[in-house]
Amino acid sequence: MTQAEPIVIPTQRLILRYLSETDLPAIYNIFSHPEVMRYWSYPPWTDWSQVQQWLIDVQEGYHTRSAFQLGI
Numbered sequence: 001m002t003q004a005e006p007i008v009i010p011t012q013r014l015i016l017r018y019l020s021e022t023d024l025p026a027i028y029n030i031f032s033h034p035e036v037m038r039y040w041s042y043p044p045w046t047d048w049s050q051v052q053q054w055l056i057d058v059q060e061g062y063h064t065r066s067a068f069q070l071g072i
Contacts, residue, residue, distance in 0.1 A: 016070040019058055022049050023071055
C-alpha cells in the first residue's frame with residue numbers, strides 16, 4: 001500500500017485539509033480548555049506532549065488509512 005498524500009478539499013465556504021505542526025497551538029488551546037472539554041470523553045490536556053502525540057496518531061491513521069481526520 002502506498003502512503004496517502006496530504007489532502008486538501010476546497011469548498012465555497014471552507015477548506016478541509018491535512019493537519020500539521022502549525023495547527024498544534026490552536027488544537028492545544030481547544031483541548032486544554034476545561035469548559036470546552038467539560039463533556040468530552042477525556043479530561044483537558046495539561047501538557048504540550050499530549051497534542052504532539054495526538055498529531056502523530058492522526059497522521060499515522062491518515063497514512064495507514066485507518067482513520068481520516070482533517071482540519072477546517
